[in-house]
Amino acid sequence: MWQFWIDVGGTFTDCLAVSPEGEQLQTKVLSSGLSKGSIENWNEDNRSFSSSFLVGAGGNGFWQSATIRLIDSGGQVVHESQVTAFDFVSGTIFLADVVAAKSRHSAVNYELDHSLHAPILAIRELLELAPPTPLPDCKIHLGSTRGTNALLTRTGAVTALVTTKGFRDLLEIGDQARPHLFELAIKKPQPLFHTSIEIAERVLADGTVELIPDESTVRVQLKRLKDDGNQSIAICLMHGYRFPEHEQIVGRIAREVGFADIRLSSDVAPLIKIVPRAETTVLDAYLNPVLSCYLDEIQS
Numbered sequence: 261m262w263q264f265w266i267d268v269g270g271t272f273t274d275c276l277a278v279s280p281e282g283e284q285l286q287t288k289v290l291s292s293g294l295s296k297g298s299i300e301n302w303n304e305d306n307r308s309f310s311s312s313f314l315v316g317a318g319g320n321g322f323w324q325s326a327t328i329r330l331i332d333s334g335g336q337v338v339h340e341s342q343v344t345a346f347d348f349v350s351g352t353i354f355l356a357d358v359v360a361a362k363s364r365h366s367a368v369n370y371e372l373d374h375s376l377h378a379p380i381l382a383i384r385e386l387l388e389l390a391p392p393t394p395l396p397d398c399k400i401h402l403g404s405t406r407g408t409n410a411l412l413t414r415t416g417a418v419t420a421l422v423t424t425k426g427f428r429d430l431l432e433i434g435d436q437a438r439p440h441l442f443e444l445a446i447k448k449p450q451p452l453f454h455t456s457i458e459i460a461e462r463v464l465a466d467g468t469v470e471l472i473p474d475e476s477t478v479r480v481q482l483k484r485l486k487d488d489g490n491q492s493i494a495i496c497l498m499h500g501y502r503f504p505e506h507e508q509i510v511g512r513i514a515r516e517v518g519f520a521d522i523r524l525s526s527d528v529a530p531l532i533k534i535v536p537r538a539e540t541t542v543l544d545a546y547l548n549p550v551l552s553c554y555l556d557e558i559q560s
Contacts, residue, residue: 261280261396261397261398261399262277262278262279262280262383262387262396262397262398262399263277263278263398263399263400263401264276264277264379264382264383264386264398264399264400264401265277265401266379266382266383266400266401266402266403267403267404268291268378268379268402268403268404268405268406269291269405270291270405270409271290271291272288272289272290272291273288273289273290273291273378273379273381273382274286274287274288275287275288275289275379275382275383275386277383277386285386286386287382287385287386288382289378289381289382289385290378291378292378293373293374293375293376293377293378293381294371294372294373295323295371295372295381296369296370296371296372297311297312297351297369297370297371297372298311298312298368298369298370299311299330299367299368299369299370300312300351302359302364303352305358306358306359306361306364307354307355307356307357307358307359308352308353308354308355309352309353310350310351310352311351311352311353311370312351321346321390322346322348322384322385322388322390323343323346323353323372323374323390324343324344324345324346324390325342325343325390326342326343326372326373326374326390327340327341327342327343327372327373327374327375328340328341328342328343328353328355328370328371328372328373329370329371329373330359330363330367330369330370331367331368331369331370331371332366332367332368333366333368338362338363338366338367339359339360339363339367341355341356341357341359342355342356343355343356343372344356353370374390374391376391377554377557377558379400379402379558380395380558383395383398383400400558402555402558404551404554406550406551406554407547407550407551410546410547410550411452411543411546411547414450414452415550416452416546416547416549416550417491417492417521417545417546417547417548417549417550418454418489418490418491418492419452419453419454419490419491419492419493419494419542419545419546420453420454420455420456420457420485420490420492420493420494421453421455421456421457421493421494421496421538421542422456422457422458422459422481422482422485422493422494422495422496422497422510422514423456423457423458423459423495423496423497423498423538424458424459424461424462424497424498425458425459425460425461425462426458427458427498427534428456428457428458429456430456430496430534430535430538431451431453431456431535431538431539431542432448432451434535435535451542452542452543452546453494453542453545453546454490455485455488455490457481457485459473459478459481459497459506459510460473460474460477461473461497461506462498463497463498463499463500463503463505463506464499465499467502467503472506473506473509473510475509475513478509478510478513479513479516479517482510482513482514482517482519483517486517486518486519490519491521491549492519492520492521492522492523492545492546492548492549493514493519493521493522493523493545494523494525494538494541494542494544494545494546495507495510495511495514495522495523495524495525495541496525496534496537496538496541496542497510497525498534500524500525500526500530500537501525501526501529501530501531501532501537502530502532504524504526504527504530507524507525507526508524508526511524520549521545521548521549521552522545523541523544523545523548524541525537525538525540525541528540528541528544529541529544
């Protein structure tokens with residue numbers, strides 16, 4: 261089958277491909293999923309123009325029925341239409357309607373939009389298969405900055421931290437590391453989690469169960485978290501790295517009350533130190549919904 265190696269960066273998406281016959285191909289598209297170019301000359305019919313392609317390709321017919329937006333020098337859309345034909349050799353693009361004189365005079369650039377994620381646009385360009393033509397079976401190796409971007413811009417899921425009673429402020433206190441030792445006004449970053457709650461449970465370091473979580477109480481606590489709009493949940497209990505049974509109980513109840521994204525520290529990062537274990541589990545819970553949604557859209 262076709263194989264693709266795709267790297268989605270902040271601006272460009274690079275795609276390498278190997279056909280079933282072993283031929284190697286490559287392309288580059290914008291990570292926005294758009295293809296852009298500049299307008300050179302309008303034709304007399306006022307509904308077609310010659311263009312210079314900046315990014316993106318695709319042969320004749322690839323952009324038919326795509327949305328086209330004409331853009332002025334300030335980046336504003338002055339006209340939106342559909343592409344009826346695109347002569348790839350001459351660079352002439354034909355629109356579904358006549359463009360008003362004011363829009364023609366102000367438009368300097370255009371963008372084409374098939375409403376595709378960049379990886380799928382790259383694949384379709386290489387195969388010269390415009391939507392809605394189905395893609396053949398293929399194997400995709402995908403690298404993306406989607407998770408990094410969500411972390412840097414703080415646009416991950418609304419996440420709740422669940423930990424052992426007495427450790428609710430675990431990650432707010434942290435390990436007391438001071439990167440700037442002599443700085444008097446300490447500015448701590450905001451935690452990734454939206455809220456945190458404590459579960460009445462305790463397992464000692466030798467495995468002795470001191471307190472089993474009361475399931476009815478935990479259910480009420482987690483239901484309240486769900487009703488408050490938390491989308492994902494990070495469960496990190498004392499000594500859970502070695503004795504995960506209580507985390508598994510809380511995780512099961514979380515599924516029963518409606519949480520779809522549940523991360524247990526005993527699965528994500530079974531580390532002896534609870535602070536890095538909790539940090540890693542929260543990070544995974546914070547980013548996983550973003551990445552899962554993106555991958556589901558790509559796969560579909």
